Structures are given as structure tokens and as C-alpha cells.
Amino acid sequence: MTTATLIDGKRVAQDVQQQTAARVEKLxxxxGVTACLATVLVGEDPASAKYVAAKRRLCEKLGLASVFVKLDETTTTEQLVDKINELGRDANVHGILLQHPVPKQIDxxxxxxxIPAQKDVDxxxxxxxxxxxxxxxxxxxxTPGGIIRLLDAYDVDIRGKHAVVIGRSAxxxxxxxxxxxxxxxxxTVCHSRTVDLPELVKQADIVVAAVGKPAFVQGDWIKDGAVVIDAGFNPGPKGNIGDVDFEPASERAGLITPVPGGVGPMTLAVLVEQTSIAAARQAGVEI
Incomplete structure (x- = not known):
């Protein structure tokens, strides 16, 4: 039985999107500048193609322009870098996103x-x-930026709290x-070589699970009242599931993100938000 309060990522993402749409219109x-995100997809990975399409749809919904660059599976590092450099020189492009992962031959x-620093909206x-x-x-x-916004939206006091992050990806x-x-x-940052991981998690006021393993974090690892942020998104027999074993964890947590509907919507929201901010900065205006 779920006793934790669910963190509604969709609702918070909608708030961020509304603010972004207003900034885009003000700009x-x-x-007379329309914020523009360029997305670069290399290869034929279906999941990556789906994510890129979702980003383009969101741009259209919020009034941003989008440029889609599709490169062949056999693209070299040099060819990809040349294309990114071209986008970097384009004054009409304000943000550049390279969809990852890329094919193995690419650095x-x-x-x-x-990607120029001023256009690195990802x-x-x-x-x-x-x-x-x-x-x-x-x-x-x-995604980390979106998680911080979720914590703020639910008035989670981060200062002085013990946060355990499970996963060390770049x-x-x-x-x-x-x-x-x-x-x-x-x-505390934990990973595959961490000793006594459950004991460390039991000490956490805030747990961020980003390990990429379905239902990896067990319910009895969670301290009573802890905030549990599940950044996992793994295929399961009945749909996608997170890195946290949700039902038992939700019986102990104070706040918890569902999968889907928690962290995921925030990733896209922050991407378009940062694109709108980048466009304003490059235009030299404060909006």
C-alpha cells in the first residue's frame, strides 16, 4: 500500500513549459528572434529516434523552432564534428542537442x-x-536539473541533508x-563497486537512483520519510519501470517519483527551458 506522496513530474514540467512558452513569445x-533547438541523430536506434521526435514536438508546442539533422549509421567522428561546427556557426540556432548514445565508431x-558552450543546452x-x-x-x-526543480516544487529542504546518488554517469x-x-x-555517490550499498542508502534523507537496473533499490533500503527520486527507465513485462522497487519503497518514503510520470517529463522541460534562455542570452536581452 502506497503511503508516500507522489511527486507529479508532469505537473511540474507543465509549469516549466508555460514559463518557457512565455519567454519564447517575449523574445x-x-x-524578433525565435528560439531554435537543433537536434542531431546519428544512426537508426528506435528509442533515440522516438526521443528526438518528442523533443521536436515539444518545441513546436511551445513556439520554438527546431532543426533536425539525421546522419547515417556509418558517420565518422570527423563528419559529425563538422556538422556540429556548422550548427555552431549558424546564428539562427541557439541550442544544439546530440542524441546519445552514438554509434561505437564515434568519439x-x-x-x-x-558544441559551443553558449549552445550546450543539454x-x-x-x-x-x-x-x-x-x-x-x-x-x-x-535530468539532474529537472530533479532539482522537482525537489524545489515540493519544498524539499536540501540544505544539510544526506543525499545518496546511486550511479556515476557523466x-x-x-x-x-x-x-x-x-x-x-x-x-554520497555510490556505484557498482560500492561496499554495503544498502546500509548507505538507509542513511539517506534523499535518494537519487540512476543505476539503470530495474527495481534495483529495495524497499527496505529506504529510511522512513526519505525522498526517493527514481531516474531509471527500464523495459519491463508490463511497461517501463524504474530503478526503485516502487511499491515497497513507497510504503516507507515520504515523497517518491513514479515511473513513468516523475523524472522523465522534467528532462524535456529543462531542455526547452534552457534553449529559450540561450536564445535570449545570444540576442543580448534579459527575459
């Missing part, structure tokens, strides 16, 4: 680093990692730890 009225890091470059960790103006990795676990640190949390 058009102020200087993904080299491709990410070709928060994937070394520059963005630096600004995230130092709390400087820049663009956050979208686009989720590591930047998540940085953003939580910047909000004065005490952060």
Missing part, C-alpha cells in the same frame, strides 16, 4: 566538445560540467552530485 516580440566526447560539455560544479551561469545536464550521477552539493547537501 519574439522584443527582438562521443569529441563530438560533445564541438549540459554535456566540460564547460557545462565546470559551471554546474562551481555554481556559475551556464546550462545544467537536463550525464546524470556526477552532475547530480554537483548540483546537490551546491545546495548544501552532504552527498
Amino acid at each position: 519574439k516580440q522584443a527582438v 562521443e566526447r569529441a563530438a560533445f566538445e564541438a 549540459g554535456v560539455t566540460f564547460h557545462s560540467f565546470g559551471t554546474m560544479f562551481y555554481g556559475l551561469p551556464g546550462y545544467e545536464s537536463c 550525464i546524470l550521477g556526477k552532475p547530480m552530485a554537483g548540483l546537490l552539493l551546491n545546495r548544501d547537501a552532504t552527498v
